[in-house]
Amino acid sequence: MEVSEAKRLKALEAENAKLKKMLAEQMLDVATLKEMLGITF
Template sequence: MKQRYTEEQIIKAIKEHEAGAKVSDICRKLGIASGTFYNWRSKYAGLEINEAKRLRELESENNKLKKLLAEKLLENEALRDVMLKKW
């Protein structure tokens, strides 16, 4: 079963690594692959917990806006098709 880790847990693991812990030990403790850890590190390195939460909020807002834009583009395309048809 795939387990989701919170931003707090991810940032704590990254900080452990920055403090000198080995990646293999951290991965074994969390039950993740080393590739997963390096993906986390590339995304969350240098972030604090409150910054990570803000990042998640911005990403969800961005996804909502992308969906709205896609819906409007489809609507405009449908209207254009209706207007160009010969009745």
């Protein structure tokens, strides 16, 4: 693996971690809102 490929991989892994965190936060927000509204599934 070349240096540029390793840097790209590291950047993609960082972006992936950021997106996973954003998704988890949004899922928590939705769950909280559903609980506040008394919606159950």
